Amino acid sequence: MIVLGLTGSIGMGKSTTAKLFAEAGVPVYDADATVHMIYEGEAVPAIEAVFPGTTAGGKVDRARLSAQVVHDPAAMKRLEQVVHPMLRAYHQKFLSDAEASAAPVAVVDVPLLYETGGEKRVDAVVVVTTTPEIQRERILARDNMTDEKLNAILARQLPDAEKRKRADFVVDTSHGLDPVRARIRDILAAAVKMPRRRS
Structure with missing residues (x-):
């Protein structure tokens, strides 16, 4: 199975591109959706312990948490130390399930793929862009x-x-969905012929 890392800066059309990969029958792992899920579950006590006052009603209050970490690289690092191990476990399960389903290609949608060294954990990277x-x-x-x-x-x-x-x-999302669908077909055709690169 070839694993494609899907990434792109905010507002480039990455979520839409991920949906179109899923529409093409490709299993897609959504890192952001997984963060949302753990912010309403297992991450809550750990985040409250490190950042008191950032949870309410059994959920992480994203606005309060963001206010504490967005301009503070050290705080951001502490948050990542809490959240990343949990996310890795979900990521591994996704890959095992995709492999078990005999999918030829799987996509992991990770906004900060390059920023977190994630390109080493995939076989190829798809970057979504626009003007x-x-x-x-x-x-x-x-x-x-x-x-x-x-x-x-x-x-x-x-x-x-x-x-x-x-x-x-x-993938350029500047011209609507049809060119993106066509590009995805080309990428999938190329991906199945690629060597596995991930470490």
């Missing part, structure tokens, strides 16, 4: 998004040009 204008427009249309928040998020992400340079495949 800076479309990216900004998409992001600023989101609820509670401000220029300041956006700049803080972008500061933590590897620049799009650098991601594209390092990618095995690039």
Whole structure:
């Protein structure tokens, strides 16, 4: 089984691309959805212990947690030390299940793939991109998004040009869904012929 790492900066169309991979019959692991799940379950006591006052009603209050970590790299590191081992366990289970289902290709959708060294754990990387204008427009249309928040998020992400340079495949979402579907078909056809690279 070939594992594709799907990544891209905020607002590039990565979630839509992940849905289109799933639509093509590919098992897709969604790192963000897994974070949401553990933030309503097993991660709650550990996060409350490290960041008191960031949980309420048995859930992590993402706004409060974000306020404590977004401008503090050391706090972000502590949060990752709590959350990453839990996420790794779900990731491993996903890969075992996908392998057991005899899927030729599986996709792991990880927003900070390059930033966390995740490219070593996949066979090839698919980077989703669009123009800076479309990216900004998409992001600023989101609820509670401000220029300041956006700049803080972008500061933590590897620049799009650098991601594209390092990618095995690039998907451009600037022109609607049909070109993306066609690109996914090409990527899947190429992926099944690739050697396994992940460590």
